[in-house]
Amino acid sequence: MVILLMICTCxxxxxxxxxxxxxxxxxxxxxxxxxxxxxxxxPYVSLACICMGISLLMPAK
Known part of the structure; x- marks a missing residue:
């Protein structure tokens, strides 16, 4: 998550x-x-951001 956010920020x-x-x-x-x-x-970074957002919104079981 940190690496993905660093890529987006940079x-x-x-x-x-x-x-x-x-x-x-x-x-x-x-x-x-x-x-x-x-x-x-x-395109791959944006797809990874979408997947990360969905995984953060899903409740943990």
């Missing part, structure tokens, strides 16, 4: 600002890579 930040373009290497490069994953695999 993709959103990348689309709004160019903040992540400066940090392509190093530790902060992880966020740039997450933004690239979100941009290139957006």
């Amino acid at each position: 993709t959103y930040v990348q689309s709004q600002t160019s903040l992540l373009d400066r940090n392509k290497t190093g530790v902060l490069g992880i966020f740039w890579k997450a933004a690239r994953i979100g941009e290139r695999l957006s």
Whole structure:
């Protein structure tokens, strides 16, 4: 869940600002890579977000 939310957040930040373009290497490069994953695999990421939302709304048995 945390990784999926990080990918979605990084993709959103990348689309709004160019903040992540400066940090392509190093530790902060992880966020740039997450933004690239979100941009290139957006149908799969959105499907995973929908599945995560449904699983959170379903009561645990």
